[in-house]
Amino acid sequence: MAETTRRVLTLLSLLESRPTWSGPDLAERLGVTTRTIRRDVERLRELGYPVHGEQGSEGGYRLGRGRRLPPLVLDDEEAVAVALCLRQGAGGGVAGIEEQALRALTKLDQVLPARLSAEVHAIDDATAALPPAGGPRADVGLLTRLAHATKETVRVRFDYTARDGAVTSRHVEPYRLVTTGRLWYLFCFDLDRDDWRTFRIDRIGDLHVTTFRFQPQPSPDPVEHVRRAFPRAPWPHVTTVRFGAPLAKVRARIPEQYATCTADGDDATIAVCGSDNIDDLARHLALAAFDLGAELTVIDPPEFAARMRTLAGLLVG
Template sequence: MDGDRTPTTQRVLSLLDLLQRRAVWSGAELAAELGVTTRSVRRDVDRLRDLGYPVESERGAGGGYRLGSGRRLPPLLLDDAEAVAVAIALRLAAGGAVAGVGEHALHALTKLDQVMPGRLREKVAAVTESTVAVAGHDAPVDPALLLELGHAVRGTERVRLDYRDRLGRETERRVEPYRIVVLGRRWYLLAHDLDRDDWRTFRLDRIGAAHRTGWRFAPRADVPDPGEHVQRSVTGTQYAHLARVVVEAPITEVAELFPPAYATLTEVRPAGHPDGPACLLESGADDLDVLAWYLARLPAPFRVESPPGLTDRLAALADRLAGAAGLPWAR
């Protein structure tokens, strides 16, 4: 006897929940989470296998227990909040940016709806029946690629990417994938580029193929914040020109015109400040005229900190607009 008084069924379900949360667990880690001995863990793993769950085990350093893929998909363990979230996500996936998932998402939603209790079905209906998903114009992402990268991220497995950069050049990149980030309607991969020894952001619609190598890697200690790193990479560092502009307006007001996919916003002065609210806008472009046009849409006075040539383009734009409006001071 190992002293465990938790009912067997409850403990097995808890074990299944843990295996679904993370790629690999050691026996000692599972025993600590469940408050039992490693012997009980081995018995409960055997019970899951008897129920049809393909629990794999591997001895040695880096080994442990993992939930593998089987011939048929076993039931998923979802609590009420997770079931509602999955159902809503499936409904909205029909208009999402992943190619070809619409029909499959609706089939999966139908199956989930059949097993959901009425109280949860009503919650899902309240959202999905009042929501319309319209497909965007961004390049769609291959769902098979998304799954491959998801497995590599979860399993800390190195990947070779067939990648096309923003100039259209075809390259091969050896990377350690860390997170898949959705920014606006586009998907990005945050990874450590082994050849460049640096953190890089890759657009998924520019990845021709992802080849999993089978080589595991140890997570690095200097992992940046995924959302912040990708946003800064997308809105500035990959462009020829990076603008830094102080806007005399609340950050929430500026964010309505410059969402995360287009700019990084940092509060300079909060609302209620004696000099009024202000924020720093950082956004990039390959053409200064494009930056000038976007900045002209700002709802409040602003000051350009950089680059120097941007003020000249703003002046030229102001002159053209004044001439179009027939103002007397237009040149």
């Protein structure tokens, strides 16, 4: 019985990992016969998991949206609470977990009953939150829809607003969502430009997820592509500071999008940082020094050192 339970749970995990599995593929992965797979699928259905089977050369098994939440996982209240927390996390509520929260939210959203999904959206829409200091945030609903499209390998259309305000219509094959810790980007193949492109999620509007499937092709590394496509911006305010903390800790605290960090011995780091607003830059660096428990020294320019002294005086006073 224990072996059967482990196998059924492994089968459920496989069904959650991609849209469709053929019976022979599942049998090969689990080391059993297709007859055993059929029996295990029936066990999942008896437990309330909406496993759908389709005949034909392109058929197989897929985990669909059920009329009720499958038992032995979460009750309704727990499901709503988890979904809301994941939406906050995906939107940057907790630094460093945005991508993981979005993956979990996408998986939960796949099986969340429509009535509970509506409840989650109603609570989320009725909740106001102060915008994070880091700048614009992507809409979590938009992120979830793009994540579904990426997982299901279906094409999407959207309007994109460039930095200069120009709006263009795009038709793409989505491959990956990439986050820098502050901004989200869509890495995709642009069908009209016949080339790989990267788009900031917060500039995407009027998204339409089509039903046209595409066959994934070999692609560049998404993270490297985003890094090259969006190099560090020519910030209007740049300063060089020294943290009394090791390089690894400083890099973990300050996103590389906003600072170039180099080691200054084993226990100190030189960071060249930029921002659109000098007061925001001063506050962020002061907070980073506090989080690191490290001494902060301004190397250049002198006017920024004066700004930091003013901030320190306000904090002391």
